[in-house]
Amino acid sequence: xxxxxxxxxxxxxxxxxxxxxxxxxxxxxxxxxxxxxxxxxxxxxxxxxxxxxxxxxxxxxxxxxxxxxxxxxxxxxxxxxxxxxxxxxxxxxxxxxxxxxxxxxxxxxxxxxxxxxxxxxxxxxxxxxxxxxxxxxxxxxxxxxxxxxxxxxxxxxxxxxxxxxxxxxxxxxxxxxxxxxxxxxxxxxxxxxxxxxxxxxxxxxxxxxxxxxxxxxxxxxxxxxxxxxxxxxxxxxxxxxxxxxxxxxxxxxxxxxxxxxxxxxxxxxxxxxxxxxxxxxxx
Amino acid sequence: xxxxxxxxxxxxxxxxxxxxxxxxxxxxxxxxxxxxxxxxxxxxxxxxxxxxxxxxxxxxxxxxxxxxxxxxxxxxxxxxxxxxxxxxxxxxxxxxxxxxxxxxxxxxxxxxxxxxxxxxxxxxxxxxxxxxxxxxxxxxxxxxxxxxxxxxxxxxxxxxxxxxxxxxxxxxxxxxxxxxxxxxxxxxxxxxxxxxxxxxxxxxxxxxxxxxxxxxxxxxxxxxxxxxxxxxxxxxxxxxxxxxxxxxxxxxxxxxxxxxxxxxxxxxxxxxxxxxxxxxxxxxxxxxxxxxxxxxxxxxxxxxxxxxxxxxxxxxxxxxxxxxxxxxxxxxxxxxxxxxxxxxxxxx
Numbered sequence: 001x002x003x004x005x006x007x008x009x010x011x012x013x014x015x016x017x018x019x020x021x022x023x024x025x026x027x028x029x030x031x032x033x034x035x036x037x038x039x040x041x042x043x044x045x046x047x048x049x050x051x052x053x054x055x056x057x058x059x060x061x062x063x064x065x066x067x068x069x070x071x072x073x074x075x076x077x078x079x080x081x082x083x084x085x086x087x088x089x090x091x092x093x094x095x096x097x098x099x100x101x102x103x104x105x106x107x108x109x110x111x112x113x114x115x116x117x118x119x120x121x122x123x124x125x126x127x128x129x130x131x132x133x134x135x136x137x138x139x140x141x142x143x144x145x146x147x148x149x150x151x152x153x154x155x156x157x158x159x160x161x162x163x164x165x166x167x168x169x170x171x172x173x174x175x176x177x178x179x180x181x182x183x184x185x186x187x188x189x190x191x192x193x194x195x196x197x198x199x200x201x202x203x204x205x206x207x208x209x210x211x212x213x214x215x216x217x218x219x220x221x222x223x224x225x226x227x228x229x230x231x232x233x234x235x236x237x238x239x240x241x242x243x244x245x246x247x248x249x250x251x252x253x254x255x256x257x258x259x260x261x262x263x264x265x266x267x268x269x270x271x272x273x274x275x276x277x278x279x280x281x282x283x
Numbered sequence: 284x285x286x287x288x289x290x291x292x293x294x295x296x297x298x299x300x301x302x303x304x305x306x307x308x309x310x311x312x313x314x315x316x317x318x319x320x321x322x323x324x325x326x327x328x329x330x331x332x333x334x335x336x337x338x339x340x341x342x343x344x345x346x347x348x349x350x351x352x353x354x355x356x357x358x359x360x361x362x363x364x365x366x367x368x369x370x371x372x373x374x375x376x377x378x379x380x381x382x383x384x385x386x387x388x389x390x391x392x393x394x395x396x397x398x399x400x401x402x403x404x405x406x407x408x409x410x411x412x413x414x415x416x417x418x419x420x421x422x423x424x425x426x427x428x429x430x431x432x433x434x435x436x437x438x439x440x441x442x443x444x445x446x447x448x449x450x451x452x453x454x455x456x457x458x459x460x461x462x463x464x465x466x467x468x469x470x471x472x473x474x475x476x477x478x479x480x481x482x483x484x485x486x487x488x489x490x491x492x493x494x495x496x497x498x499x500x501x502x503x504x505x506x507x508x509x510x511x512x513x514x515x516x517x518x519x520x521x522x523x524x525x526x527x528x529x530x531x532x533x534x535x536x537x538x539x540x541x542x543x544x545x546x547x548x549x550x551x552x553x554x555x556x557x558x559x560x561x562x563x564x565x566x567x568x569x570x571x572x573x574x575x576x577x578x579x580x581x582x583x584x585x586x587x588x589x590x591x592x593x594x595x596x597x598x599x600x601x602x603x604x605x606x607x608x609x610x611x612x613x614x615x616x617x618x619x620x621x622x623x624x625x626x627x628x629x630x631x
Binding site for chain 2: 171178
């Protein structure tokens, strides 16, 4: 088979793109397997070193923070709980509110939808003080509830679910009605299975969104027990900076690599569903 | 008291459109009734009101002695086959058929038996594990029927279920529906805009136009004695020929063609209908015209011609040798004529 020049060119572009994405991650990973002395003297590494187990072990188990109490493992758990909570609740709430908007034809459905939609213009960063005030008045600072709850409403997801539900033919609802399905059963037996793909896609997006939250947990938590991974990236392993010891670059890179794993795992696990759903159009 | 009674049923949509106007109808147990009419005439709305999918603006529907106006669709004990089948895409054929039974709290064993019996009856027992997306049009149609049958309802409602099939399959399914209905004896209402379907399927036909019932009767009654001009035009293929004319003392004048009606009618603005196959072509014919166009249909052919500027068609055996441009003579017997008053549209 002859390869056309245009194909070679497009492959070169694609390969460049892949390198652009992958190389920084590889550098980080390679560097995270070296000891701090060699990083300090030789800079970032391209080849693997010998301190892999030592660095990663230290990252996961060493207690850090100002109070020397919080470990990275703990922060991973916090982030995971937060992201899982946000993603799950966002998907559930959006699916249900879209269901109400599309299928219960009450008078204010359209204005309410646009009201929800407008909240896209007011991201958390804009309303961070009022949000903080509400949460702290409710006594929810330094709790998982406080970390998760203010972020669970999602206009984007509501919008996507609404658009999807609108494509489902009315006859399906009517037929289900004749078969004795009430509104709740229709939601559970029809809309949820039909929107499996959507659910998976939304869950992925929302998980990554929840996981990468920085400002909100930073403001919300004063107790180190509730620190999240993304916050920790700025804080952890800096305590010895001004001392005689070397900066702990190796551990910090190990920490970065580890922090990428949960979202990657979620994407890898759910994308199978996601792609399956895209291929079998079941509408 | 009839099995299904509609009394002065009216449907006005929120935007003010009157879809169904004061319709009354009685349907007996076991009857196969066809609602036929052009699209937008309100026939589907009527059906959907019986199913409970559409609110009733005025009037009463009673089924088996109970008024069902305010009864939830699921409790009316009716089953419907939709135009696009509305199969549940994420469920297997078996689950599609059993879903309604499951919601009724019927035991698993009984569901299994019922579904398997119906699947055998419809010859879809090999397909029970498949998803609807893996079925052909005809198979989907069968599943949709099976889903209705398995529930053993008081009434079957069919909303143009054959219109998505190709012509050959449509004829085949039409026969099958008829056979099944006979076999099970369940009261059925079938909505269609296709007059052939209506004629072949129905024990009785209800012709609907603009939300009003034009005529109710057996296919034979409707074909041989249409009550209104609309029915005359709508039923029968090719369409009935209508000649605008003036009737004076039983003599109809269609420009220079005059037909003696053997009566003493006097109508200023009249319309005379004659079925294309009631026009007899013979060399001794009283009237003459020339063929503008000839359509060859195998055993039959249709000749398009005109008299006094009014077009008409006649259907005859293709054994007769006639080509476009030929002159021919024909006869119309007064006994086959349908006379309508143009102002009221009613049969005179």
